[in-house]
Amino acid sequence: MAETRYINGIQQALLEEMADDSTIRVMGEDVTFGGPFGATKGLVEAYGESRVINTPISEATIVGMAVGAAITGLRPVLEIMFVDFITLGMDQLVNHAAKLHYMTGGQLEVPLTIRATCGVGGGYGAHHSQSLEAWFSHVPGLKVVAPYTPADAKALLKSSIRDNNTVLFLEHRGLYWTRGEELAEHEQVALGEAVVRRAGKDITILGVSKMVGTALKAAEQLAEHGIEAEVIDPRTLAPLDLDTIVSSVKRTGHLVIAHEAVETGGIGAEIAARVQEAAFNELAAPVMRVGAPFSPVPTSIALEKEFVPGPEQVIEAVRRSIAYNRVA
Amino acid sequence: MTTSEVSRDDLRSFLESMWLIRAFEEKAAEIYARGKINGLLHLGMGLEGVASGAASAMRRDDYVFGGHRAHAHAIARGADITSMMAELAGRSTGLCGGKGGTMHLSAPDVGFVTATGVVAGNIPLALGAALSAREAGREQVSAAVFGDGAGQAGVFHESLNIASLWKLPMLFICENNGYAEFSPLSDHTLVERLSEYAKTYGVPRVTVDGNDVLAVRDAIAEAVQRARAGKGPSFVECLTHRLRGHYEGKKSEYERSEIDSKDVVRIFERKLIESGDILRDEATEIARLARERVEQAAKAALDAPWPQADQVTTQVLST
The missing domain is CATH 3.40.50.920 (Rossmann fold)
Incomplete structure (x- = not known):
């Protein structure tokens, strides 16, 4: 079995899912440049700027914008560069993304994936290193995914994107360049399986x-x-x-x-x-x-x-x- | 206000729409006072002109996102008033099965997507829907309706910036009633006209008398036309009066004697009678019919069953 890196698993998942579903929009800060770690590299060349959208540094609004797009027909994959910055978007995440399906009696769905880098390493300090999975897991209406292997990073990101709920997809920065077996063709991993x-x-x-x-x-x-x-x-x-x-x-x-x-x-x-x-x-x-x-x-x-x-x-x-x- | 360029049928429709909203809000207040509606009830008496004017200039497949005081917009869009009243009363037949209530009404089939209990929280949502609208290519527009209190929130400014930058088909509809929750606007900002902010971001803006339903309609129609033509967002500020307190149980900021002169429904009705577009008896009949419809809606709502206990934990996630 061929080997790949975690970061490439993420990149491959995005490329493949975008090919399969024209409603997917990848958005976030610097995503057209590949982001700080290259997860979105090659996407804009493949799918253009209408589907790979560079946003201003306005986390509170871009989280809400992704929610608004998700409830009206798009399937956004939003990158929050560091999970620490999601604190700015917590109103939209906790009060809106997580609750709209419930509050509307099931009338609205929020098929949104939020990718965020987390974790300690390399002296990034208190605003670029946290692990906040417990916060998100405490909120009814959110799914929280934290893959470890490159194959899981790819498989679980694909499953997250296909899910009709808001999924927090947490990528540990220290895993980005780790190697592991590639995901076998057509292999899937469902959310919620240890x-x-x-x-x-x-x-x-x-x-x-x-x-x-x-x-x-x-x-x-x-x-x-x-x-x-x-x-x-x-x-x-x-x-x-x-x-x-x-x-x-x-x-x-x-x-x-x-x-x-x-x-x-x-x-x-x-x-x-x-x-x-x-x-x-x-x-x-x-x-x-x-x-x-x-x-x-x-x-x-x-x-x-x-x-x-x-x-x-x-x-x-x-x-x-x-x-x-x-x-x- | 000039009524001469508007057909009598349209003028009549405006009055019917505004009276239906007024009757609904009066009934909601009455039911609330009897303890049959719980929670925080923010009524929109005085804002009927904005809701009716805006709805008349938009299509059914356009998106509207309300705030905490949004009954008027849901009704003007055409949401079913029986399901709305049932939702306010927490019944199983409510728009959201009793899980949303007064501040979270949702009627996507008529383009009233949702409303939020967080001031300014609906603005980014409407921004996202504007992105969807642009991508769908069906010339839809998306509108966020908010009060003057939202103008001091960060997402208000961030959303104006992005909507302008990307030329999204979005309407910022501001109901400037001079009060942000309990405080006068002057306690919160030196900026009296929120439309001034739009200037900085290069968003076309207009401030109109929200007590003039036809002026609102014209301003919104122009903004909608601009959005449908791919020319980006607009900011329509409507100067209005909130005739009740922030929520039911709180005192209105206005004196009793003042209220009639600030009442958009009475102002419009008087105008139509004076111009001869409608007879006094006809106006009386419109109001009576609105109250009758609302009465029936309220009865049906309060006769409806409560949600079953198992509904607490359903629809947490979409399956």
């Missing part, structure tokens, strides 16, 4: 986005010490594939959740709560969380390194879970 990245019997580790890789690294090291970890990639955070997670936890009895967002109020808290409701008796230890400390993302790479949890923090959480003595 995948087991590594099978194991002793403990379940769930990683979000780039932290899937961190979890896999931790699992390799644990294997050297005789601990076989199962690694789950949820891929979609809303709606969450709880069944896959719970069935794994029922076999292993242990769960560690790792994400790059701050641990407090993160998506891990929600997953932990739901797993303990569904599998309390099978759990041999409390669900452990590994996330960033409760601070903004620092800029200095010396501090950044401390901020993002690595495999050693995941291993430490695994050890605490396995060593936990449950008093009957």
